[in-house]
Amino acid sequence: MTRHRIFGMSFASVYPLYVTKVERKGRTTDELDQVIRWLTGYDDAGLRRVIADGTTLEEFFDRAPALNPNASLITGVICGYRVEDIEDPLMQKIRYLDKLVDELARGKKMSSILRGEPVPAP
Incomplete structure (x- = not known):
């Protein structure tokens, strides 16, 4: 079975692409980080650490504190x-x-993005 190339990409190489995408559309890095924390369970320090240390996407998800139990509600193409x-x-x-x-x-x-969970105050 062939491993997908994306598994070995660093999270740090993908994160700026996400930032550019959301900021171009008028959203903030804080909102992006909130979405990432919701999905993965990382806190701010953990998120900064995986960006700084070159963690691959595979390691990023393997080390994630907890995938949100509502992740299965994410649907679409x-x-x-x-x-x-x-x-x-x-x-x-x-x-x-x-x-x-x-x-x-x-x-x-x-x-809606957080699948109905209350949005924490900034």
């Missing part, structure tokens, strides 16, 4: 695939994050 139908668990987590970033960039309400 990303990169031509329905995220809910992706069989590889790691690829599905990566695409969950891609989908959330897309929703943020499209201007969706934060409460």
Whole structure:
């Protein structure tokens, strides 16, 4: 079985692309970080650490404190695939994050992106 090249990419190389995407659409880095923390369970310090130390996407998700139990509510198409139908668990987590970033960039309400969970005060 061939490993996907994206698994070995560093989170630090992908994160600036997410930042550019959401900021171009008028959203903030704080909102992006909130979405990432919601999905993965990282806190701010943990998120900064994985960006600084070159953690791969595979390691990023393997070391994530806890995938949000509502992650399975993330549905729709990303990169031509329905995220809910992706069989590889790691690829599905990566695409969950891609989908959330897309929703943020499209201007969706934060409460919808976080699948109905209360949005913490800034």
